[in-house]
Amino acid sequence: MVRNIRDIAKAAGVSVSTVSKVMNNYPHVSTETRERVLEVIRKEKFVPNSTARGLVMGSSRTLGLFLTTGLSNPFFVQLLAGLEESLKESGYDLIYLAQIDWHPEYSPLRHCRSRNVDGALVFGFQRHDLNFAEMLESEIPTVFIDLDMRGPRAGYITSDNVGSIQGAVRYLAGLGHHRIAFVAGQLDSFIGRLRMEGYRRGMEEAGLSYRPEDIYDGDFTRESGYIATRDFLRRESPPTAIICSSDMSAAGVMDAAAEAGLSIPGDLSVIGFDDIEISRYTQPPLTTVRQDLYTIGREAIEYLDRMIRMPDAPPPERIVPTELIIRGSCGPCPESG
Known part of the structure; x- marks a missing residue:
């Protein structure tokens, strides 16, 4: 023995x-x-x-998680609720593949194999951050969150980024706003490009001028929202409304508006994106796009389980609907606008 x-x-x-x-x-x-x-x-x-x-x-009943944002990131914390329930129902454990090496020779595929995971979940990365190309051609089922990578055993799940921002523009135009600025988020990223496309479509749909100077390429942080707003407000004809690619950026917009002595929503309307907890406690509470993070987390595990159990199952290309949550940060366009 x-x-x-x-x-x-x-x-x-x-x-x-x-x-x-x-x-x-x-x-x-x-x-x-x-x-x-x-x-x-x-x-x-x-x-x-x-x-x-x-x-x-023949199965470890274990899934691997590649994550760049950190486990305490508020976005991931909300995602975790859906992940956890689906993991319990399907009988998998989830391990955090934290020992990422940014050296060019580092192999996510080899990392997965060394931990004997049945599938992999990838969140927070951009297309060229790591050598994910080998994952796309491998036998390991992989689901990317907010990154449109596809392979025979790899797919993705994301929110309706285009429709979300387009709807936000439509809402503000309905309140009479004509000069609507946009604090983008990493325009070289997948979701950054999609949200930018939503802004462009929304402005065209409303018959509003599409001005490059009304776009600030931020990085989803509070600081980028603050810097963008200070820049917008220095202009001869500043915007009367600002849409942000994240709630944290929207909080920065509110900081800069308060510093300039502006009233929200009296002088400036603001819309965020994500509906993280902070959005409920800003002053005033933030109107924002709510992502269904629970569904994204839950379905990501369900898709992995399906691909593991059924090798011929098609990888997902799933776009999850969002909801515009109306709170107190938007109002009619001021007459002076």
Whole structure:
């Protein structure tokens, strides 16, 4: 009877390090040696952890998470509720693949294989941040959140970014606003480009002038909203309304407006994006686009589970509807506007 990997090494006639490499699915172990070690593991039913269990049963019931925002990010915290419920229902554990190396030779695919995960969830990355191209061609089911990467076993889920901003412009135009500025978020990113397209479409739909000077390329932070608004307010004809790509940027807009002695919504209307907790407690409470983060989290796991169970299942290309939450930060265009 084997009790540990030393016993496996002895029974298979290999070193302890070779057993470890096989159990962690490392390359550079010959097929013959790998099969000899696996045969001992199967024969002795050696399952001390999820990695070995996966070798014996063919599934680790574990999903890997690649994340750049940090576990405390308010966006991820809301996403987590949907992830957690779906994980419990489907019987998977989720491990945070935190040991990311930004060196060009780092391989997300090799990282997944070393942890023996059945599938991967990717959130907060841009297209060229890591070598995700190899993930797209691999056998590991992968779901990207807010990044439109596709492969035979890889797909994505995101909010309706275009329709959300287009609807926000429509709402402000309905209040009589004609000069509507936009604090974008990383225009070189997937969601940044989509939200910018929503702003463009919304302005054209309302018959309003599309002015490049009314667009500030921010980075979703409070500081970028503050800097953008200070710049907007210096102009001869400042905007009477500002739409932001995040609630944090909208909070920065409110900071700058208060500093300039402007009333919200009397002098300036503001709309955010995300509906994170802070949006309820700004003064006044923030009108914002609510993303259905619970659904995004829940469905991301459901799609992974489906691709794991059914190898021929098509990867997702899912766009989740949003809702404009009307609070107190928007009002009619001031007569002076």
